[in-house]
Amino acid sequence: xxxxxxxxxxxxxxxxxxxxxxxxxxxxxxxxxxxxxxxxxxxxxxxxxxxxxxxxxxxxxxxxxxxxxxxxxxxxxxxxxxxxxxxxxxxxxxxxxxxxxxxxxxxxxxxxxxxxxxxxxxxxxxxxxxxxxxxxxxxxxxxxxxxxxxxxxxxxxxxxxxxxxxxxxxxxxxxxxxxxxxxxxxxxxxxxxxxxxxxxxxxxxxxxxxxxxxxxxxxxxxxxxxxxxxxxxxxxxxxxxxxxxxxxxxxxxxxxxxxxxxxxxxxxxxxxxxxxxxxxxxxxxxxxxxxxxxxxxxxxxxxxxxx
Amino acid sequence: xxxxxxxxxxxxxxxxxxxxxxxxxxxxxxxxxxxxxxxxxxxxxxxxxxxxxxxxxxxxxxxxxxxxxxxxxxxxxxxxxxxxxxxxxxxxxxxxxxxxxxxxxxxxxxxxxxxxxxxxxxxxxxxxxxxxxxxxxxxxxxxxxxxxxxxxxxxxxxxxxxxxxxxxxxxxxxxxxxx
Amino acid sequence: xxxxxxxxxxxxxxxxxxxxxxxxxxxxxxxxxxxxxxxxxxxxxxxxxxxxxxxxxxxxxxxxxxxxxxxxxxxxxxxxxxxxxxxxxxxxxxxxxxxxxxxxxxxxxxxxxxxxxxxxxxxxxxxxxxxxxxxxxxxxxxxxxxxxxxxxxxxxxxxxxxxxxxxxxxxxxxxxxxxxxxxxxxxxxxxxxxxxxxxxxxxxxxxxxxxxxxxxxxxxxxxxxxxxxxxxxxxxxxxxxxxxxxxxxxxxxxxxxxxxxxxxxxxxxxxxxxxxxxxxxxxxxxxxxxxxxxxxxxxxxxxxxxxxxxxxxxxxxxxxxxxxxxxxxxxxxxxxxxxxxxxxxxxxxxxxxxxxxxxxxxxxxxxxxxxxxxxxxxxxxxxxxxxxxxxxxxxxxxxxxxxxxxxxxx
Numbered sequence: 001x002x003x004x005x006x007x008x009x010x011x012x013x014x015x016x017x018x019x020x021x022x023x024x025x026x027x028x029x030x031x032x033x034x035x036x037x038x039x040x041x042x043x044x045x046x047x048x049x050x051x052x053x054x055x056x057x058x059x060x061x062x063x064x065x066x067x068x069x070x071x072x073x074x075x076x077x078x079x080x081x082x083x084x085x086x087x088x089x090x091x092x093x094x095x096x097x098x099x100x101x102x103x104x105x106x107x108x109x110x111x112x113x114x115x116x117x118x119x120x121x122x123x124x125x126x127x128x129x130x131x132x133x134x135x136x137x138x139x140x141x142x143x144x145x146x147x148x149x150x151x152x153x154x155x156x157x158x159x160x161x162x163x164x165x166x167x168x169x170x171x172x173x174x175x176x177x178x179x180x181x182x183x184x185x186x187x188x189x190x191x192x193x194x195x196x197x198x199x200x201x202x203x204x205x206x207x208x209x210x211x212x213x214x215x216x217x218x219x220x221x222x223x224x225x226x227x228x229x230x231x232x233x234x235x236x237x238x239x240x241x242x243x244x245x246x247x248x249x250x251x252x253x254x255x256x257x258x259x260x261x262x263x264x265x266x267x268x269x270x271x272x273x274x275x276x277x278x279x280x281x282x283x284x285x286x287x288x289x290x291x292x293x294x295x296x297x298x299x300x301x302x303x304x305x306x307x
Numbered sequence: 308x309x310x311x312x313x314x315x316x317x318x319x320x321x322x323x324x325x326x327x328x329x330x331x332x333x334x335x336x337x338x339x340x341x342x343x344x345x346x347x348x349x350x351x352x353x354x355x356x357x358x359x360x361x362x363x364x365x366x367x368x369x370x371x372x373x374x375x376x377x378x379x380x381x382x383x384x385x386x387x388x389x390x391x392x393x394x395x396x397x398x399x400x401x402x403x404x405x406x407x408x409x410x411x412x413x414x415x416x417x418x419x420x421x422x423x424x425x426x427x428x429x430x431x432x433x434x435x436x437x438x439x440x441x442x443x444x445x446x447x448x449x450x451x452x453x454x455x456x457x458x459x460x461x462x463x464x465x466x467x468x469x470x471x472x473x474x475x476x477x478x479x480x481x482x483x484x485x486x
Numbered sequence: 487x488x489x490x491x492x493x494x495x496x497x498x499x500x501x502x503x504x505x506x507x508x509x510x511x512x513x514x515x516x517x518x519x520x521x522x523x524x525x526x527x528x529x530x531x532x533x534x535x536x537x538x539x540x541x542x543x544x545x546x547x548x549x550x551x552x553x554x555x556x557x558x559x560x561x562x563x564x565x566x567x568x569x570x571x572x573x574x575x576x577x578x579x580x581x582x583x584x585x586x587x588x589x590x591x592x593x594x595x596x597x598x599x600x601x602x603x604x605x606x607x608x609x610x611x612x613x614x615x616x617x618x619x620x621x622x623x624x625x626x627x628x629x630x631x632x633x634x635x636x637x638x639x640x641x642x643x644x645x646x647x648x649x650x651x652x653x654x655x656x657x658x659x660x661x662x663x664x665x666x667x668x669x670x671x672x673x674x675x676x677x678x679x680x681x682x683x684x685x686x687x688x689x690x691x692x693x694x695x696x697x698x699x700x701x702x703x704x705x706x707x708x709x710x711x712x713x714x715x716x717x718x719x720x721x722x723x724x725x726x727x728x729x730x731x732x733x734x735x736x737x738x739x740x741x742x743x744x745x746x747x748x749x750x751x752x753x754x755x756x757x758x759x760x761x762x763x764x765x766x767x768x769x770x771x772x773x774x775x776x777x778x779x780x781x782x783x784x785x786x787x788x789x790x791x792x793x794x795x796x797x798x799x800x801x802x803x804x805x806x807x808x809x810x811x812x813x814x815x816x817x818x819x820x821x822x823x824x825x826x827x828x829x830x831x832x833x834x835x836x837x838x839x840x841x842x843x844x845x846x847x848x849x850x851x852x853x854x855x856x857x858x859x860x861x862x863x864x865x866x867x868x869x870x871x872x873x874x875x876x877x878x879x880x881x882x883x884x885x886x887x888x889x890x891x892x893x894x895x896x
Contacts, residue, residue: 003526010528010595013850020854021789022766028858029784172566185350188366219774223565227773273569273576280577281761287326288757292750294322295743298315302743306523306729316739319746330544336573337548343571 033235033242038101038256043115046106048140055145058138062093065129070094070149079166079178083206086128087213088166089178095162097146098154099258105146106139108253116250117241121215156268159261163252164221167210172222173269178206214248225263225270233266234259349470351463352410354403362424364413367458367469371413371421373431375442376406397443399457399484401475404465411444411455416486422455431455457485516738520717520724522709523735529707530748531596536695537749538589538756545582546684548575553634555680557673560636561775577760580768584760586628587767590790592752593621601820602842604712604829609705611821616698618818623691628788630683633676637772638782644671644679646785654804670778712829784859792856793849797876799860800869809872816879823879826886834892837885841878848874 062068065082067075069092075082079089096105108115113127133139160170166177174181186193211217224233235242237259240249254262267274350367357363357376365372377395400407415422420435430447431440439448444455461473479485494501502508521529552572554563568575597617600606606614629647633640648665652658667674706717715733723732735741759767766789771782787795798810828835832842848871855868 006526006528013846014591017789017850017853018766020850021792021857025854025857028864171562172570188364223569223773226565226768227770229770277576277580277761281757284757284761285754287329288750288753291319291322291326292747292754294315294319295747295750298312298319298739299743299747301312301315302740306735306740312739316743333574333577334548337551337575337578339573341567341571 030229030232031243033239035231035235036238038238038254038259040101040104040253043103043107046103046136046140046143048136050137050140050142050144050147052141052144052148054138055141055143055148058132058142059093059145061132065090067092068094068149070151080202080206080209083209083213088128088210089206090129091162091166093146095150095154095158097143097148098150099159099162099255099261100253101255101258102143102147104251104253104255106133106136106143109133109139109142110135115253117239118248118250120246121248154261156261156265159258160265163254163258163262167214167218169220170222170269171220176203177210178203216248218249221266221270223270225266230263233263237262349468351466351468353466354406354408355465357406357408360426360429362426365469367412372458372469373409373411373413373424373455375409375424377409377442395442397441397445398482399443399445399454399479401457401460401462401467403462403467408467409443410460410467410469411457413455415440415451416446416453416455417451453486516742517736518721519703519737520721520734521707521737521741522713522715523733524709524711524713525707526710527744527748528595528599530745531592531599533745534592534749534752535589535596537752538585538592539691539695541581541585541756542589543688545578545585546688548572548578549582550684555634555676557636557676557776560634560676564635565773580760580764584756584764584767586631587788587790588756588759589624590628590788593624594790597621597817598846601845602832603708603710604824604831604835605708606821607824608714608827608829610701610708612701613698613705614821615818616694616701620691620694620698621817622814623687623694625791627683627687627691628790630679630687632772632788633671633679634683635772636676636776638774638776638780639769639772639785641671641776641778642781642785643787644675648675650807650810654807708829710831712831714829786857789853789857792854793852793875796852796856796868797872799856800865800872809876812876812879820882823882824886825883826889826891828889828892830892836889838889841882841885844874845878848878 056071059068059071063073064076065086067073071094075092077085082089100108104115109132111131112129113119113122118127133142157173161175165175169176182195182199184193184195184199186196207217228236232243236244236249237252237254239251240247241251348368350365350372352365352372352374354374354376357374359376359378361375363374365374377400395407399409399411401410402408413421415433415435415438417433417436417438420433422431422433422438422440424431429442431444433439433451436450437448438446438451440451440455441447444457446452446454457476457479458469459472459476461468461471462475476485488504490504491500494504499508549564549568552563552567552575554560564579568579570576572578600614600617629643633644644666648662648671651665652662663669665675666672667678706715709715713733717734720732720734724734724736769788771784774782786792794810794813797813798806800806801809824838826835826838832839851867851871852875855864855871858864860868
C-alpha cells in the first residue's frame, strides 16, 4: 500500500535524524566510563576479622571531631565552627557502617587522602582527617564497631544528608549544608525575618569555609537527576576522577545500598512527578488508541465508495 | 451508509468530549492552591506578653488577625451589646493560659474591609460602609451580616496556633459561634 | 438591504443565519471547501501542525500562570514550582517542551512534502511564502521560549545568538547590547524575550496562520500527481451525488475524517514522547541554572536549528555569517529558483529528483554534524555538507531550466 510506503520513508528519515542527534552525538560528546558496581577493586581486600568491642575503644578518638549519635556522643562543635576548623563539618558516624563499603572504610581509616582520591588536593596542606588505624586489624575493629552501631533501616533522606548533604545543598527540599532551613516568618511590622537572616549568616560563613576547602562551591543537587544521566551519576560517585579529572569531590565510598538510597533521594526531590507520570501515561495513551480506532471507523465510513 | 457515517462521527465526538473533560480536570487541579501555600497556612501567636484592651494585629493565610486581651475588671457598660449585657461574657472569647482573649479574622463580613478598633468604646467600626462590631466581634450595626470570623485554632499553653483545629474550636463551631 | 424576519425566534437557525450567514460560512469554510481526492496522509500535516499549535497554546497558558520572568526566580519557578508543586504542572511543561520540538519535525515534513510535490508553483507561491514566514516566526518563538527557564543552555544560547547580530567584522556591539538591553543577557533580556514569547510572536503566528489558510483558498491544495483540477466541474459532480466519479471531496466531513485519524496516530506518538521519552526535547544541560561565569562543555542548539548552525560553523567568522544568512533566507526563493513549469512529484522530474533527495540527506548530515563537537572528521564532513547545501541552491535554476516539460502540463 502506497501510504504505508510513504510512512516508512518518513519514519526512516526521522529515525536516522534522531539517532544522529541523540544516541550517536551523545556517545561522541560524553566519554564512556565503565561502571564497577561499587566494588572498589583498586583497594586490597582486608582479611583481618574485626572485633566491635575493640573498635569501640578506638572510636573514642573519633569523637574529638565527629558526633556518633547512635552511641550518644554529641558533636564537639557546631557546623560553622567545625567548618572553620576543618573546612567542612565532619560527618556523624552513626551511618558509616551501614552506607559505606566495608573495604573502603577500612582503607579510609588507614589512609584517608589516597582512599578518597583527593591526594592531588592535599599536596601542600594536611587533610583534616588523620589516619585513625595503624594496621589492618585496628581498621577492621573500627569497621566492625561502626557496623554494630548502625541502624537497620536508613531513609533516603538520611543517606543523602550523611553522604552528600554537608557539601551539597538541596534547596528544593529546603536542605542546606548546615541542616534544614528553619521555618520562620517575617515580622509583620518590619517585614524582616530576623531568625532567617541569622540562619543565612551562619550558612554564608559555612559556605565561605567550604569554598576555601573545596576550591568552589559544590553544586546544589535539587534536580541533578534531570541534569545528569543516571549512568554519569553512578560512575561519578563511584570514582569522581573518572568523569572529572582533578575534581575536588572525594570518593565517598558508598556501598551499593548506600548509593541506591542516595539516588532515591535525588530522584524524589529532583523528579517528583515521576510516579504521577507513570500512573497517568498509560491512560492518556490508551485514550488516544481508542480515539484513533473510532476515528478510523469514521474515516472508513466517509471514504467508502469514493475510489 | 450516511447513518453509519453520522453514528461514527458522533461516537468520535462524544469520545473527544470525554478527553476534554479529562483535560479540564487537570486544568482544575492546576488552579488549586499549591502545597507550599497550604503548608504555610499555620501561624503561632505568643500571647504571654499581651496587654489588656490593646489591639494586636497578626497575619494568618495573608489575612489580618485581631487579638485583644479582655480587661479583667471590665464593667457591663464598657462593652455595649444589643443582646448581651457585656460583650466580655460572650462565649466567642477564647481562654488561653487562664486569660480570656478575643481572636478573629480582622475582615468585615460585609465586603472584606479591615475595621478599626476604638479601645475607649470597646468596639470596631468599619470605615467602608459603617458596620460596627462589639468587643467579641458580634454585629452592632448593619450592613455586616454576621460576626467577625474566628479561625480554626488550637491553644498550646500561652500560645495559640491558627489554622489547626481543636476540640474547643469544634465545640464553638457546632454551637454556631465561629462565624 | 438585509432582511430580518421579526418573527424569527432568537438564536434559532433562521435568526442566526440572517445575522451571521452561518449557512454560507459553513458552506464556504467546510462542506463546500473542495480538496482533491488524490492525496495521502502527508496532506494531513497542516491539521497536525494546527493541533500542535493548539497544544502549545493551551499548555503555555497554564505554564504562564506560574512562570516568573525574573532572572533570580525563573529557574526555580519552572523546575520547582511548575514541576513539583503545581497540580499537573509537570504535564503542561512536558507537553509544551515536547510539542515545541515535535512541531518542527512536522514543519519539516510539511515543507519537504511541498518541495517533493511541487506545491509552491503555479499559483501556490504565496502558500509557500506565508508558510516560510510561519517557519521563521516559529523559530523565533522556539528560541525565545528556550530562554525562559534561564538554565545554562538558555543563557549561553542567548549569548551566542545575540552575538550574531554584531554581524562579524562590522562589529555592531551597540546593536547587540540594544537587543539585550544590557551588556550580557540579563533581566532586561529575559523580560523582553518573555514578552516576545507569550504575546507578540503568538499574535504574529496566529495572523500568519490565517494568511496561510487564505493563500490556499484560490489555488486549492495540490494533489499527488500535480494534476490541474477543474474544481467547479468536479464539485458539481460531487453535489450531483457522483461520489465515485468526482475528483474532489468536501473538507468537512470527508477530508476531516482522514485528518482526524492521522491526528489520532500522531497523538499516540506525541504522548508516548511526553510520558516516556522527553529527554530529547528537554536537554539535561538546561537543568543547570544559568551561570554567567561558566560555559557548559558542549553547547548546541535544539535539533531543528542544527543544520543552519552547522552551515555557520565550518567557515571563518564573516563568510560563516554570510553562509548562515544564506541558509536562513534561501528557502523563501524556492518558487522563483525552480524554473521548471512542471508541477509533479520529484521522482518524475529528471535531475530534480536527485536534487530533492540530496538536499534531504545533506540537511540530515548537517543536522548531525551540528551536534557533534567540531573536531577531526566531523569538521570535514560538516564543511563538505555546507558546501553541498550552497551548491545545490546555486544549481537549482539551471537543472530545473533543463527539465523537460512533462506531457499534459503547460
